[in-house]
Amino acid sequence: MLRTHTCGELTKKDLDKEVILCGWVSSRRDHGKIIFIDLRDRYGLTQVVFIRSCSPNSYERAEKLRNEDVIKVKGKVSVRPEGTENPKISTGEIEVLAEELEILNSSEELPFLIEDNIEASEEIRLLFRFLDLRRKPLIKNLELRHKVIQSMRTYLNNLNFLEVETPFLTKSTPEGARDFLVPSRLNPSCFYALPQSPQLFKQVLMVSGLDRYYQIVRCFRDEDLRKDRQPEFTQLDLEMSFVEEEDIYEIIEGLCFYLFKEVLGIELKIPFPRLTYKEAYQRYSSDKPDLSTDEPFRFVWVTGFPLFKYNQEEARWDSEHHPFTAPFSEDLALLDKDPSQVRARSYDLVLNGQEIGSGSIRIHNPSLQKKIFAILNISEQAMEEKFGFLIKALNYGAPPHGGFALGLDRFLAIITDSASIREVIAFPKTQKGVCPLTGAPAKVSLRQLRELNIKVIRS
Template identity: 40%
Template sequence: MYRTHTNGELRLSHAGQTVTLAGWVQTVRKFGSITFVDLRDRYGITQLLFGEELNKELESQPLGREFVIQVSGAVSERTNKNPNIPTGDIEILVSNFTILNKSAVPPFTIQDDTDGGDDLRMKYRYLDLRRNAVRKNLELRYAVNRAARNYLHNQGFMDIETPFLIKSTPEGARDFVVPSRMNPGQFYALPQSPQTFKQLLMVSGYDRYYQIVKCFRDEDLRADRQPEFTQIDCEMAFVEQEDILNMFEGLVKTIFKDVKHIDYTETVQRMTWEEAMWTYGNDKPDIRFGMQLCNLKFPGHTFPGRKNIAELINGADFKVFDEAETVIAIAAPGCSEYTRKQTDELTEWVKRPQIGMKGLVFIKCNADGSFKSSADKFYSEEKLKAIAEATGAKAGDLVLILAGAEERTRKATSELRLELGKRLGFRKDDEFKLLWVLDFPLFEYDEEGNRWVARHHPFTSPKPSDIDTMISNDPSIPNAAEYLKHPYAGIRANAYDMVLNGNEIGGGSIRIYQRELQEKMFAALGMDEEEQQHKFGFLLGAFEYGAPPHGGIAFGFDRLCSILGGSESIRDFIAFPKNNSGRDVMLDAPAAIDNKQFDELQIRLDLKGE
């Protein structure tokens, strides 16, 4: 046998035993007539001591970093113990060794503080995976997987596989397509999700289904996106929204407990989509801290429960506010001592192209009760005090105000809030806060296409009270500015998102399960009967054979792992990820195929411009 123990296993209780270990050489340290070697495997590191006799043998058979070796020897207590590793109390007095395989000099150091950049490490990902930091990420991923499976199994869910080669259907992103050699000119698509299959399983009577499944979307990438990603995909029959929320709160709380040893006992907060948008500026708010948005000037209308307090800023002849569609403020706690340099830096931050604002107005709420503003030429101290109080600011706080077009200003203020939350230490990696966001709009207006589209997907049911409002698609709407007047704008989806620390980790809905309503939904999206039958005839047909009420949810597995692991990028938790261009630099994929394959597929490549 190559080994009797792993390199993370031996303790003082094993002292005196003769053992055999195998692994990779981490470091070699020569001290006169003896040599110390750190031997590594996925379980840990063990120090080896090569005495005088073997040290001479090492001169003819030198060991290098990442050599694979096998050693035998006695476990002995170390004189210079290392409290930083579990095996730090012992070492192996090596009696013999074998070099199983030599290694070329690695392109970067294989240790936590490596000198390898992202591109180099991705090119040699099989070496990067040896690093302790990466190993811990994959161990966490496995722990989340195991906890999810155990919970769902105990709740009566079945793991049922669904196909990867399917028909292209509209689900909001571009499909990856696969040509069929046996059906020339026809193509499979890789699934963006198993959505229609899991609904068909509900029709088939498998009332609790799940998969931890690969999904594929051909869309622009960023830190938390990959062309292929993993979901915890779930569906239940004979349920209402409350059943889904309770079931999957339980799933996430179980993952917290099993993986992070956190007993999440507090009630998960719930808020509507509208409340999230107007209180935090986005539909996945980070509620670990306050700094809620205060809308000083709504864009032409007010929302239920929200007072238009535009009188606080009107009448001052301050064109920045007077000519803006909306004015939004936040109060940064304890920041009134910011210097001119610091407020100028924040102003430059909001002017960046990715934020897109023209400037920033501030009000300092000084500890002595006075108020100082970059706009105090236009506003009296009494008025500044009233504005500050409207935002909830207290003595010592700094009020920051942005003005401009509604959507851009809201997004910019939301980003500013998150940036300040990070700078002020309110967004801690070891603090977790869950939230349900409910009552999303069922439709959103596509200005470019001049039509209404499903905000989630076309299988999402409207709220029961809004079903009667469903009407045929009206192409006469001239632009998005008119959409609030249209009946579609008031239709709410029976949908829900779970948010963790400002990240959407799961989303789902109660589904449409009656053919008539599903046809009505398709028609509202501009599909005629022929198109409905061509794309979704199988689903509409299934609904005629006793489809039960059902609903479900899908969790972004990679994203959940990255949040639990304290990383902003899901790539850190995927064994072989793609880069930001969707390339696998290790395999050099995607790559060209030879002409023979094109001939077999009866496809001719015609690149534009060539």
């Protein structure tokens, strides 16, 4: 290692130690024969002192330092003079008296200052994301994201869930939004689709007997973007066999309780309150009611959504959530009489007025699944082309099963009180789906297009 310590760990216990620190110059203050440097890494700040009479060579180099130069400093830990301590930082009682200085790399003139409260536009911040990510608020958000993901894994692993990866290159199936398509070079005129969710694969896993599955997974939707949307996003996806709604509620409430206790030190009140879809609209005129008036975080389950919604433009029924959601058994007779009155065994989890996750008990009977497809005006041929493998699996002893998916990005944006989910994602896209840092999406060469048997008609 080039360093012996980080910039956030030295204290009075380390007095007189010879240490080596590496980091970025956060600020430089020249007091004549003494230069003070605030050296920063992701762990914190350490004040480094260059004294001309003690180390003239290092002092001379320090005179040339600029903000965000990355350096390596060797020196001795010393107590700060009385009255100069900084109680706002963990290293505020000490400083390092520099003996050697190596400039590992210099920085160009900065497009914006690396400060907590930044005035630069989001476009500039995303263009220089490597600088933006040096700021403490974003570092804290990414550290919190890491802790939440690790805690999710710990909680679910302890409950005998298996983390199973599902394919990113799969076939296009209608799930509400447009798919991102990937051309297949080996199969001309054929396309993969990036998954909008692992929905069908996790149901197949239940048929396979893997009764408790989870995955922290990337999903992709080619849709118009808002502040709470990204074309690629992360969700906690889980599925369980031989369960009913109460079992899902218990697992998810336990997970949220564990996350808030472990990561934020907050004890949630569980079980969460519940409202039916009709009750939510009657009381709050919304299926995403905000109950956070007296507490910073208020969860509520909203249940019993309509199974279908009528598409006036196309004069047909659409799924309210997705076509794999089971109806209430007492509403089965209404499938033929009045689909608008059929209730879904679905549930949304709402936090402070925002939906952070949803799930349902799935259809495990192949005949019922075909009937739902028929109501949705999906022909036998389209049914076979799009969902034939699922129907086939359901014919081989599919158990009752249900699941849930929690949107990690939105969840993190709420608990960090961020203005946008872009504040909790390392490399987000803009509202136009563009990555300013890399320039994606971008044009490709004609050679690449020819290899894929693709011809651009108009650009």
